[in-house]
Amino acid sequence: TRDDFSGFVFKIQANMDKNHRDRIAFVRICSGKFERGMDAYHVQGGRKLKLATGTSMMADDRAIVDEAYAGDIVGLFDPGIFSIGDTVCTGKQRVQFPPIPTFAPEHFAKISQVDTLKRKQFVKGMEELAQEGAVQIFRELGAGMESVIVGVVGVLQFEVLEQRLKSEYHVEVYRQALPYNTIRWIEGDMEESAVRGLSLTRDTCRVQDMRGGKLLLFTSEWNLNWAVEHNPDLKLSEFGNVTF
Known part of the structure; x- marks a missing residue:
């Protein structure tokens, strides 16, 4: 004890x-x-x-x-x-419990702000709501926060996200459905240049989470298998630690 x-x-x-x-x-x-x-x-x-x-x-x-x-x-x-x-x-011996796993979302959409003058509110709202764990947000490598990719388990979460952004942060957004249905976390601390250099199919998307973790979004299992077969050193995981 x-x-x-x-x-x-x-x-x-x-x-x-x-x-x-x-x-x-x-x-x-x-x-x-x-x-x-x-x-x-x-x-x-x-x-x-x-x-x-x-x-x-x-x-x-x-x-x-x-x-x-x-x-x-x-x-x-x-x-x-x-x-x-x-x-x-407290105490001299630091305690660190095992991380809570992040389960892979199944639906993806690009979320963009309607009014570009409300960028600050948009970024604040997206980050805070993602930190609650209800949605996961990603951005394409090298891209800013003008628009983000949101992953959810159920499509109803998109509607909840839009409503909360509007009521709590006074931000209206566009939602564009994306064709991805499979996500994998890249294990290890791979540099952005190395991620860009991976041999991937054209419709595979390279993204990062709000903590800098690198991930790949696929439109099919075939594309996932292609990535594994053509990048022998690439190690992928179905689960990640908590992201925001």
């Missing part, structure tokens, strides 16, 4: 209070005791932080939490430092 405090972020929710544009990271306590105002260490960020305010949620009601124990869930104010799967802990 471990007496020191440890917990992991399993959910992030943006704009829970529209008046304050707040963002809450939900942490499940795995060991020890949470105390409001305690100092802790954010393992993935490599930094110390103060857990100034713990919040519990019940429907629309919030309550400040002074103490919580293993098995409890507390909501921490997140200024944009947390990702799903992150660990916070």
